[in-house]
Amino acid sequence: MMLGIHRSAMMSCMLLLSMVTVDTMANDVRSGYEFIKPDTREIQDDDFANPGLLAVDEGRELFNSQQGGAGKTCSECHGEEGGDLDTGNIARYPVYDEDSSEIISLQKRINLCRENTGGDTLPSNHPDLIALETFVRHIAVGEPVNVQTDGPVSELLKAGEKLYNTRFGLIDMSCYQCHVLYPGQMIRGQKISQGQGNGFPAYRLDTGEVTNLNQRIQQCLSLLRAEPFDADSYEMELLELYIMSRSNGLRIETPAVRY
Amino acid sequence: MKIIQLAIIVVVTLLADRAYADNIALDRSGPANYCNWQAVDYGIAEPLCGLVGDADRGRAIALDGSKGNCLACHELPVPDVEAYGTIGPPLSGVASRLTLPMIRLRVVDTRSFSPMSIMPGFYRDPGLINRPGKPYRGRTFLSAQQVEDVIAYMATLK
Numbered sequence: 001m002m003l004g005i006h007r008s009a010m011m012s013c014m015l016l017l018s019m020v021t022v023d024t025m026a027n028d029v030r031s032g033y034e035f036i037k038p039d040t041r042e043i044q045d046d047d048f049a050n051p052g053l054l055a056v057d058e059g060r061e062l063f064n065s066q067q068g069g070a071g072k073t074c075s076e077c078h079g080e081e082g083g084d085l086d087t088g089n090i091a092r093y094p095v096y097d098e099d100s101s102e103i104i105s106l107q108k109r110i111n112l113c114r115e116n117t118g119g120d121t122l123p124s125n126h127p128d129l130i131a132l133e134t135f136v137r138h139i140a141v142g143e144p145v146n147v148q149t150d151g152p153v154s155e156l157l158k159a160g161e162k163l164y165n166t167r168f169g170l171i172d173m174s175c176y177q178c179h180v181l182y183p184g185q186m187i188r189g190q191k192i193s194q195g196q197g198n199g200f201p202a203y204r205l206d207t208g209e210v211t212n213l214n215q216r217i218q219q220c221l222s223l224l225r226a227e228p229f230d231a232d233s234y235e236m237e238l239l240e241l242y243i244m245s246r247s248n249g250l251r252i253e254t255p256a257v258r259y
Numbered sequence: 260m261k262i263i264q265l266a267i268i269v270v271v272t273l274l275a276d277r278a279y280a281d282n283i284a285l286d287r288s289g290p291a292n293y294c295n296w297q298a299v300d301y302g303i304a305e306p307l308c309g310l311v312g313d314a315d316r317g318r319a320i321a322l323d324g325s326k327g328n329c330l331a332c333h334e335l336p337v338p339d340v341e342a343y344g345t346i347g348p349p350l351s352g353v354a355s356r357l358t359l360p361m362i363r364l365r366v367v368d369t370r371s372f373s374p375m376s377i378m379p380g381f382y383r384d385p386g387l388i389n390r391p392g393k394p395y396r397g398r399t400f401l402s403a404q405q406v407e408d409v410i411a412y413m414a415t416l417k
Contacts, residue, residue: 167389168389169390169392169395170398172380172387172389182377186344187332187344188330189341192346222392225392225395226390226391226392227391227392227393
């Protein structure tokens with residue numbers, strides 16, 4: 001009898017312990033900042049050295065000037081320097097729009113704004129669009145990423161996760177294999193990160209360009225010697241949504257500096 | 260519309276996984292110039308296409324970032340490397356730990372016996388590759404000769 005109680009107590013203790021372990025593992029979300037080299041961190045932290053801030057300045061100028069030929073500036077609606085934008089709202093992107101059943105990324109939102117004010121739209125990942133995206137995202141620096149995960153989005157996230165776990169290309173690797181199984185290990189002289197989205201758009205030392213998450217995913221696929229998905233394909237929307245949801249709780253660092 | 264697209268993606272990825280599993284179990288016939296190989300006891304005893312490898316060429320291929328790119332993930336007894344990869348095991352002394360047939364299978368297609376391995380198959384059946392980039396369709400990562408060269412180099416790592 002005593003032994004029985006003892007055993008069940010031990011069992012529930014172990015069960016509790018294993019639950020705690022799984023929980024901490026699930027919550028161990030770490031920004032790419034923790035995986036980059038110390039001198040790369042210094043560049044990111046120094047407002048005079050971080051080349052990504054040039055894109056922020058460029059975006060600010062575009063924001064305050066006429067956009068899309070509609071004779072209207074972004075700042076007319078959203079305040080000088082975007083001061084009327086809600087940083088908590090910026091941190092929710094990509095968002096799911098129930099009316100149109102569409103995933104709206106930040107660059108898609110900017111294009112919709114241009115369209116709704118009678119202007120023209122820019123092609124995906126156009127340099128002006130990336131500058132605007134970088135500027136707007138930068139306004140929300142420090143805000144924790146807060147992508148919706150419940151309701152209709154939960155099914156979309158499952159589809160995104162499925163893509164995340166799918167092997168692509170001649171290297172025949174999935175996002176999951178590198179960014180979930182091997183973060184912290186060295187590859188080509190760099191530490192593998194968790195592939196989080198909170199720093200994007202980010203300045204990449206490797207390419208010397210400010211790159212949004214969409215482009216970064218495509219660059220990863222090319223490295224795998226896979227055929228990248230088109231920038232505005234549904235697969236990219238699902239991957240971006242899923243990857244950004246993995247970053248929930250991490251503070252926005254745009255423009256981060258990454259390898 | 261989006262729901263349909265979503266359903267299609269889910270079905271296609273599921274089918275891709277099925278095809279992947281089925282292909283493993285079936286034969287390994289690739290394009291006409293792909294030499295079939297057979298794994299016995301976790302090794303491939305016969306050289307690919309009956310070719311003879313060259314250790315010096317193999318070393319160059321192993322170190323070339325666009326070819327073997329072994330240093331990306333492995334340690335090798337090579338001086339002046341900034342930081343060795345730590346994804347895979349160190350390769351110094353590998354020929355003392357594994358037989359040549361075992362090394363050959365690991366370079367050719369580790370996943371054939373270790374499905375979750377992150378190691379790319381350098382002579383994996385092109386028919387098993389999902390969504391290869393246009394220039395790589397129907398091709399293996401390295402040619403059979405390059406694989407045999409790399410194996411000849413590995414054989415020197417005692």
